[in-house]
Amino acid sequence: MWDKHRTTVEMATEAVNDPDVVAFIPDPKSRSGKSSRFIGFSPTADRVLVVIVVGHEDRQYGANCWPANLTDQRTYLERNDQ
Template structure:
């Protein structure tokens, strides 16, 4: 049996919109908080990655609340794959999610995404 979120297979989760109202500025200023080697992400780029038809979706193992979902998808605006963390606006999830965090996907996630996309 595959990974589930509130009784729904993560591969079947409806992810239709991402709201960055509370965390948009946070992802835009990653280099200020972390280092200049990091990548600042525009909310539109993160949304594009999260809505990518080839996206990878899974539970976020780093989630303290257990509510977060991690998505890896490609953003044309960013020109790269991004990792995007979201939590549902409603329970069970209906397609509307709060954006929590986003960053440039690491090499491992990028390879996984590229492999999945080419299958």
């Protein structure tokens, strides 16, 4: 993930474990319908990240992670401003 998105597994874990995380289960943008999307804050990255998690054989695996775009940042802020 680092080479393409400048994110690490640690950052992705922080974002998924953010108490204010916004979760989309399943991910509405998934083509397969098998992934979940989490939008959360990573203190290490000091920004909101999007994390894609895929289930396989009753286990969850982080598939990808990238800095949230403006739309995802707004979703995170609006869901936590209630």
